[in-house]
Amino acid sequence: MSEAAREIEALLGLHPKGFDLSLDRIARLLSTLGDPHLRLPPVIHAAGTNGKGSVSAFCRSILEAEGLSVHVHTSPHLVNWHERYRLGVEGGRGRLVEDGVLADAVRRVAAANGGQMITVFEILTAVTFLLFSEHPADVAILEVGLGGRFDATNVIPRPAVSVIMPVSLDHQAYLGDRVELIAAEKAGIMKRGAPVVVGYQPEAAARDVLVATAERLGCPHSVYGQDFFAYEEHGRLVYQDETGLADLPLPRLPGRHQYANAAAAIRAVKAAGFTVGDRALERGLTEVEWPGRLQRLTDGTLARLAPEGSEIWVDGGHNPGAGQVIAETMTSFEERDPRPLFLVTGMINTKDPVGYFEPFRGLAERVFTVPIRGSDAGLDPVALATDAARAGLAAEPLSTVADALAAIGRITTRPRILIGGSLYLVGDVLADNGTPPA
Structure with a gap:
């Protein structure tokens, strides 16, 4: 420290x-x-x-x-x-x-x-x-x-x-x-x-x-x-x-x-x-640089756990307005380079998870919900998965981001992965990946 x-x-x-x-x-x-x-x-x-x-x-x-x-x-x-x-x-x-x-x-x-x-x-x-x-x-x-x-x-x-x-x-x-x-x-x-x-x-x-x-x-x-x-x-x-x-x-x-x-x-x-x-x-x-906001991870300890050929993005947006613009961006990426989209999401308990997830209905194939290590206010992944399901998304709770990346690798190749829902989660990911802001 x-x-x-x-x-x-x-x-x-x-x-x-x-x-x-x-x-x-x-x-x-x-x-x-x-x-x-x-x-x-x-x-x-x-x-x-x-x-x-x-x-x-x-x-x-x-x-x-x-x-x-x-x-x-x-x-x-x-x-x-x-x-x-x-x-x-x-x-x-x-x-x-x-x-x-x-x-x-x-x-x-x-x-x-x-x-x-x-x-x-x-x-x-x-x-x-x-x-x-x-x-x-x-x-x-x-x-x-x-x-x-x-x-x-x-x-x-x-x-x-x-x-x-x-x-x-x-x-x-x-x-x-x-x-x-x-x-x-x-x-x-x-x-x-x-x-x-x-x-x-x-x-x-x-x-x-x-x-x-x-x-x-x-x-x-x-x-x-x-x-x-x-x-x-x-x-x-x-x-x-x-x-x-x-x-x-x-x-x-x-x-x-x-x-x-x-x-x-x-x-x-x-x-x-x-x-x-x-x-x-x-x-x-x-x-211009703005870490943790639609930042692409191209290398690092965590990124190397993703399926080969993955496109990985991290974004700390955590409210319905942010969900809307991020989903619109993922749609534009899909138009340019079609890939299956997976969300790896953690959120804290003061947010509106359903409102955040709703713009991804019909766009994301599956959501993997994870706990947030960097905050004692993190939502339980089971409850968050329930919120994702209420928004019309297939969802599964897991213990870590690494587990989610492994699960995606068992489903498909060359996925597009969006890790987000909380700046705390993004911070944890950047730290674990060995790529903190400088």
Whole structure:
């Protein structure tokens, strides 16, 4: 275990693991630390049920291609805590924080907190602000952890731009059971007069709430499908806004849903006041990386257990909206290269398994459900298999991902395998495969 991991694990024993949405504790802690969140470079603040990680990755890649140094805060991590903190490097690609630097920052924040009640996520968010304030960079990208209005990242007084990506049902116990209520929580990151970019919204009700909030706060706002959009033409991505067209390569991240995510990133970077040329846009789209989100495994300890000729994908999407776009991507893969599709799925008990599985009805031949080692909230594989059956899929519970890969090998050759349903499961798989994010 790394030095930073030991420090954080110790905190997990002292403070609650769950969510307790409030800004009072983080504000108190940041004040004790000298308000490092007020000493950041321009901030791109991203929220959304799905897509906020992808838009953050696109923004980072585009800005770095322009030669800017970019800090990035994301959560959760897949394998190592360090993944949450990427520090910008002048003229180059940012790097995950070094272990000693992270451990020192965690110790200083914990000392400043003085043992008072606080969530570990709030401590780790304060670590973000401390690290980003002490290491110079041109821009900082902050991904919201949960919701928006009361998320610990939402102490930034005025971001360069707020980006709201697709809103759908998730975390209903904390955010509300209607998409309008969830959209209102996400809209809480908007600040009066600061630019807002509204990404593609599958629900008109959510889009209406976001636009109305931006208008009420006097925020200059751009809406996907109205003020900017993107589409594929002749194997290229065409981006369009009021300034004209940009003819770009298709994004490196697979799936048609990434066209809208890339468009939102381009618009966000512009709205934040950065000038990027077509060359930077081209490099940004083709060099972007976002581990664990439709990431293909081509080699590794676990991948070698799959049937010969397998096409293996991992994706941490875990709600019905994610299931829909992932299933659409698998359909496009099937049109290009027909293969039998098998799901290897693990989920935690706060999700909607039936809603996640339903888009795969008629597409996946079989689901193998597995436990999640990285979370004590994992669903029992037998119960998860029952949920898959309720969604119209043939399902079988197994003990491990390795068992599932072996079972698929007994059924067919050259399968397409999608391992997902939880970022915790994807983290376990990447760790076991020997291919953690870097």
